[in-house]
Amino acid sequence: GESVGLHLPTLSVQEGDNSIINCAYSNSASDYFIWYKQESGKGPQFIIDIRSNMDKRQGQRVTVLLNKTVKHLSLQIAATQPGDSAVYFCAERPGGSQGNLIFGKGTKLSVKP
Amino acid sequence: EPEVTQTPSHQVTQMGQEVILRCVPISNHLYFYWYRQILGQKVEFLVSFYNNEISEKSEIFDDQFSVERPDGSNFTLKIRSTKLEDSAMYFCASEETEAEAFFGQGTRLTVV
Numbered sequence: 001g002e003s004v005g006l007h008l009p010t011l012s013v014q015e016g017d018n019s020i021i022n023c024a025y026s027n028s029a030s031d032y033f034i035w036y037k038q039e040s041g042k043g044p045q046f047i048i049d050i051r052s053n054m055d056k057r058q059g060q061r062v063t064v065l066l067n068k069t070v071k072h073l074s075l076q077i078a079a080t081q082p083g084d085s086a087v088y089f090c091a092e093r094p095g096g097s098q099g100n101l102i103f104g105k106g107t108k109l110s111v112k113p
Numbered sequence: 114e115p116e117v118t119q120t121p122s123h124q125v126t127q128m129g130q131e132v133i134l135r136c137v138p139i140s141n142h143l144y145f146y147w148y149r150q151i152l153g154q155k156v157e158f159l160v161s162f163y164n165n166e167i168s169e170k171s172e173i174f175d176d177q178f179s180v181e182r183p184d185g186s187n188f189t190l191k192i193r194s195t196k197l198e199d200s201a202m203y204f205c206a207s208e209e210t211e212a213e214a215f216f217g218q219g220t221r222l223t224v225v
Binding site: 034036041042043044045046049089091099100101102103104105106 | 117146148154155156157158161169171204206213214215216217218219
């Protein structure tokens with residue numbers, strides 16, 4: 001069935017290090033992917049998105065990589081800061097740029113000072 | 114910066130009671146969504162709404178649920194007869210055409 005899942009439920013990194021959060025998806029028809037950050041008690045906050053015609057997209061301190069061959073998505077955070085501590089979700093849109101989002105289970109990122 | 118606002122932030126209700134969760138989407142957005150998140154689990158899609166009608170709904174969105182956009186600014190989710198398993202965070206989201214969805218802060222619904 002359609003599902004988006006994450007390889008690791010928790011990730012602990014040292015402040016200043018780079019973080020890599022991974023995600024696997026199963027719907028090969030999905031052509032739009034998003035990473036969200038969720039801080040405690042708040043709603044998901046958009047970080048970065050990527051369409052299936054790309055394999056890499058960069059934002060401010062964040063990079064998303066898409067490997068369609070193995071249906072894998074990753075989020076790289078450069079120079080991780082304490083404020084990056086949160087749960088990170090990947091999500092896919094099977095219908096393209098509109099339609100509902102299918103979220104993965106989330107990875108909790110903890111940044112040690 | 115424009116934001117999606119939800120009220121109340123926390124709602125406690127007795128099993129079997131009706132609840133209405135309210136959302137004010139970003140004013141120029143056209144697509145509206147409700148999602149829920151049971152504690153410790155992933156965010157799940159409930160329903161999408163466009164052009165004053167439901168465009169898509171999940172299996173969770175059964176006859177106990179309904180949505181409405183009563184006045185052009187508010188977007189509500191009604192649960193007619195709440196069950197214990199309806200306890201969750203409910204998120205409203207809105208978006209323009211071909212842009213990312215903006216989420217509200219959520220309403221924590223506790224059914225006792």
